[in-house]
Amino acid sequence: MHNTCQTKSRFCDRVRLLGLDFAGHPDFVHLYLEPPSWDYTPGQFVMLRPEIWVQDPIWPRPFSICEKTPEYMRIFVQVVGRGTSLLSSAVPDSEINMWGPLGRGFRLSLDKRYLILAGGMGIAPFVGLCKEHPYPGKLSLIFGHRMDRSCYPFDELPGEMQRQSMRQTNQEDMEHFGRVLQEQIARFAFKGEILACGPMPFLQVVHKHVLETGAPAQLSVETRMACGVGACLGCVVETRSQGLVQSCVQGPVFDAGELVL
Amino acid sequence: MNTSVDLGGLRLKNPIMSASGTFGYGLEFAPYGDLQKLGAIVVKGLSLQPRSGNPPPRITETPCGMLNAIGLQNVGVEKFLREKLPFLPADKTPVIANLYAQGAGEFAELAAILGDEPKVSALEINISCPNVRCGGVQFGQDPEAAAFVTRQVRRACPDKPLIIKLSPNVTDIRVIARSVQEAGADIISLINTLGGMAVDIHSRKPRLANTVGGLSGPAVKPVALKMVYEVCGVVDIPVIGLGGICSARDALEFIMVGAHAVQIGTANFMRPDLIFDLVDELPVLLAELGVESLEKFRGSLETA
Ligand SMILES: Cc1cc2nc3c(=O)[nH]c(=O)nc-3n(C[C@H](O)[C@H](O)[C@H](O)COP(=O)(O)OP(=O)(O)OC[C@H]3O[C@@H](n4cnc5c(N)ncnc54)[C@H](O)[C@@H]3O)c2cc1C
Ligand SMILES: Cc1cc2nc3c(=O)[nH]c(=O)nc-3n(C[C@H](O)[C@H](O)[C@H](O)COP(=O)(O)O)c2cc1C
Ligand code: FES
Numbered sequence: 001m002h003n004t005c006q007t008k009s010r011f012c013d014r015v016r017l018l019g020l021d022f023a024g025h026p027d028f029v030h031l032y033l034e035p036p037s038w039d040y041t042p043g044q045f046v047m048l049r050p051e052i053w054v055q056d057p058i059w060p061r062p063f064s065i066c067e068k069t070p071e072y073m074r075i076f077v078q079v080v081g082r083g084t085s086l087l088s089s090a091v092p093d094s095e096i097n098m099w100g101p102l103g104r105g106f107r108l109s110l111d112k113r114y115l116i117l118a119g120g121m122g123i124a125p126f127v128g129l130c131k132e133h134p135y136p137g138k139l140s141l142i143f144g145h146r147m148d149r150s151c152y153p154f155d156e157l158p159g160e161m162q163r164q165s166m167r168q169t170n171q172e173d174m175e176h177f178g179r180v181l182q183e184q185i186a187r188f189a190f191k192g193e194i195l196a197c198g199p200m201p202f203l204q205v206v207h208k209h210v211l212e213t214g215a216p217a218q219l220s221v222e223t224r225m226a227c228g229v230g231a232c233l234g235c236v237v238e239t240r241s242q243g244l245v246q247s248c249v250q251g252p253v254f255d256a257g258e259l260v261l
Numbered sequence: 262m263n264t265s266v267d268l269g270g271l272r273l274k275n276p277i278m279s280a281s282g283t284f285g286y287g288l289e290f291a292p293y294g295d296l297q298k299l300g301a302i303v304v305k306g307l308s309l310q311p312r313s314g315n316p317p318p319r320i321t322e323t324p325c326g327m328l329n330a331i332g333l334q335n336v337g338v339e340k341f342l343r344e345k346l347p348f349l350p351a352d353k354t355p356v357i358a359n360l361y362a363q364g365a366g367e368f369a370e371l372a373a374i375l376g377d378e379p380k381v382s383a384l385e386i387n388i389s390c391p392n393v394r395c396g397g398v399q400f401g402q403d404p405e406a407a408a409f410v411t412r413q414v415r416r417a418c419p420d421k422p423l424i425i426k427l428s429p430n431v432t433d434i435r436v437i438a439r440s441v442q443e444a445g446a447d448i449i450s451l452i453n454t455l456g457g458m459a460v461d462i463h464s465r466k467p468r469l470a471n472t473v474g475g476l477s478g479p480a481v482k483p484v485a486l487k488m489v490y491e492v493c494g495v496v497d498i499p500v501i502g503l504g505g506i507c508s509a510r511d512a513l514e515f516i517m518v519g520a521h522a523v524q525i526g527t528a529n530f531m532r533p534d535l536i537f538d539l540v541d542e543l544p545v546l547l548a549e550l551g552v553e554s555l556e557k558f559r560g561s562l563e564t565a
Contacts, residue, residue, distance in 0.1 A: 012293050012534045049531060055479040055507060056325045059530055097532050099293070226320050226327060227530040229293075231285035233305075233331045234320030243313050244334065 011038065012099040014051065018072055019092050027079040028151040029088045032072040033096065040065050042129035043105030043197075043220055043253040047228040048075065048087065050096045057083050062225045062248070064125040064197075065101060066153070076124045076153060102228050103252050106195050106218050110134060115188040116141040117181060117206055119198020120152075125220060126197070127153050136160040138192075142184055144168055144177045144202065182209045189215040194256075196220065203261060210256045217256035223247045262544040264555050266300070266521050268499040269447045271355060271383050271422040273300035273522060276555065277512065277540050280503050280526030281306055281359035281385065281426075282331065283477075284536075286345040290529070294537030297353040300522060304341070306361040306387050309371050311337035321459050321468040326478030326505070327527060328457050330471035333361050338374055346380050355382035357424070365400075365410050369417035376418030383421055386414055388441075389428030389453035401428035401453070404440035411444035424501065427451040429481075429488055438492040449492060450501035450524065452485045478527040479505040486518060493519025493560065507531065509542035513550075519560040 015034040022029050031048075042065070049060035061083045067074040079085050090096070106129065108114075116126050116139060123143055130139055136158035143165040145152055154165055168174050185194065185206070194217035196206045203219055210217040226232040230249040237247045238260040245251075264275040278301035284290060287302040296302060314334025321328050336345070341358075349356050358375045362368040368386065375381050388400040388407055400406045411425055425441040427434060429452040438449055454475025459468040467473075485504020493500050502515030503524035512523045525536045552558045 012532060055531075057322060058325060058327055058478050058527065059322050060532075099533055224318055224320055226322075227283075227289075227533070229285070229533050230289045231283060231305075232320060232329070232530060233282075233314065233334050234317075234329065236314070236317055236319070236334070244317075 011036075011101075012097060014095045015073075015098050017090050017092055017094050017096055020088070020090065023151050023153070025147065025151045026088075028147070029077050029079070030066070030153075031075040031077060031087065031090070033075065033098065035068055035070065035073045036098065036100070038101060040068060040101035041105030042108070043125045043218075044101040044103055045125075045228075045252065046073075046075070046098050046100030046102060047225075048096050048098050050086070050090055050094060052094065053086065057086070059083075059226050060097070060099075060228065061087065062102075062228055064220075065128065066124045067128040067131065074127075076121070076127070078121050099228065103248050104250065106220075106253050111138075113138045113192030114140070115184065115192065115194045117184075117194060117196040117198070118142070119144045119202035120146060122196070122198030122202070122220070123152050123154065124197075126195070127157070130157045130161060133158075140164075140188075142166070142180065144181075144198070178205050181205055185209040185215055186213050189213045193217065200261070207256055207259065207261045218253050219256050219259060220253045221247055221251055221259070221261075223252075262547055262554070264544055264547070266555065268501070268521050269422060271301075271448065273355065275300040275540055275543065276516065276522035277536065277543065278357070278501070278522060278524050279303050279529065279536060280524035281387065282329075283526040283529045286336075286341065287349050287356070288345060290533055290536070293533040297350045298537055298540045299354050300540075301355040301357050301382070302349060303357040303359055303385055303524060304345070305335050306333050306359045307335055307338045307341050307371070307375070308333060308361045309338055309367055311335065311340065316470045318468065318470055319474075321474075323457070323459060323476065323478075324480060326476055326480030327530075328459055328469060328474035328476055329454065330469045330474035332471065335361075338371060342374075342378060346378070349380070351380035351382070356380060357383045357385050359385045359387055359426070360414075361387050365413045368410055369413040372414040372418040376421050381421070383424055383448075384414065384418060385424040385426050385450060386410065387426050387453065389426060389430070399428065399430075401437065402431050404436050407437050408440045408444035411441045411446050415445035422447045424448040424450050426453055427488075427492070428453050429484060429504075430456050434488045435491050435495045438496050442496045442498050446498060448499050448501060448521075449496060450503065451492060452481070452488055452504045455481050455484060477504070479507055481505045482511065486514060489515055489520050490518040490562070507535070509539050509546045512539060512543060513546060513558070516555065516559050517562050519562075521559065
């Protein structure tokens, strides 16, 4: 034995795509992949890159781990560009390089109450969290979305949870949603902890109000990533105590007080 | 098959090494493969003081490649020596420090510190960085300035193999290559990234906060191959080729035009265990080609 790092097991797997399930809309698809051997914490993510991409697109794409069962690992994808479009047209049985579980997920304790704030695709990391939670009654969810609710894995969440969904199709709706978030954050404040994931404008609203109330909160941020393992330094976010840090290693989940958004 | 190579005092068990800035401090890739398998580990560019780099967005994808403007964010040499280097398998695989500084004096100071470190096998000097104080030109773009830095570093660190990493953003790379050879470089590596930019017509903004950045990945490979070919034709010291290498075949292309070894950069992002697989694939491909030794294959390009 040397005082060097020993080879750990490989976490980069070539997994088979078991199937795709479009959520009634061509831009929203659930990918079912062969389940990896490792376990994960909700909020952690994987990098996906089908072998057939060869040299283009060059980067893998980061996705939250939506759910993992003994039968499959599920990734919920919204088509927004070339990579996600290629993934949505992947062929069942094709092979995808997948590495993970990456980053830090949500710190959870089973006896605590949580107010979950999800914006659009930000619901993805909470699916497994809510479905696997032994006491879903301790969880409340406020879900804001732009497309029809049926596009998102909302209805499958446990019935014991307090769930509220709100659709935003214009600026007015957005402002109203912002006020609801503010109210709910203030009302919940110190009853437990707030967990949030969603697009940057949504996170900025949540961030502002949790800082104002001082409510404990964990926020999952999305940044451009090339490697997912801490090497490229492309995914940095600004933190109070450490300056610019790699979101793929120190995040994507951060304590709200640590983040500068 | 024996794929070991001798780079003027720097002996590698195989010619596959990581490229600076694409492999972190090496440790990031330890979960994905055995670092001891690699020919060498070149770490992220180090400066005397820690640097926080440029504001994000710092990276953007381009066809078969990417642009970056990281701005050399790094933990600084002290923290590297204390917190990273001790955990690298330096007794099994050479660890090469990549140096970044704003002036020749600073380069020399940094080289002296790293030169004293037994676990560092060689120094790679990045003279292709912007914002250097030297008559307003980049060190890597002016043969005199490139030679000056090389001499300063050579003097500060006489005992370790010295690699000078060249910029492709020049009119004639052969001139710079000859100049650093004469100034005392033991090895030349090339290419660093090609200057480039990407913009968004909807937001009317550049895709990088820094506006411009450096292009890398398979898109630059033909440019890199030509420059490595040209440099190998005019210097006597070993050359390390890089730029867009993604496969064992790509690696052999660079060796066939004269490179002794290669570095894997952007391809590490495609799959974190890719570089480890290349180490296994190289001898298989050589055998398929009926090549007896890497030595014989090197520079075997037949031009009309
Ligand atoms: C930790 C993490 C978890 C994620 N989880 C999910 C998930 O569960 N489901 C899901 O559908 N998506 C998720 N994403 C976002 C997803 O990675 C991007 O949508 C995807 O990479 C876009 O690739 P593309 O080639 O389709 O789009 P591109 O052509 O690369 O980009 C399309 C548009 O999206 C923007 N964009 C691309 N990537 C990002 C990014 N990372 N952050 C902000 N803007 C970006 C581009 O600037 C462009 O405007 C996650 C991202 C991160 C960092
Ligand atoms: C994200 C990123 C960071 C880099 N950082 C450095 C660096 O710190 N020092 C350096 O000499 N080169 C750096 N490079 C350049 C690479 O080492 C390499 O020369 C270049 O990317 C071309 O090779 P490739 O096409 O295989 O990536 C960086 C490249 C990338 C993509
Ligand atoms: S994605 Fe490369 S450092 Fe985070």
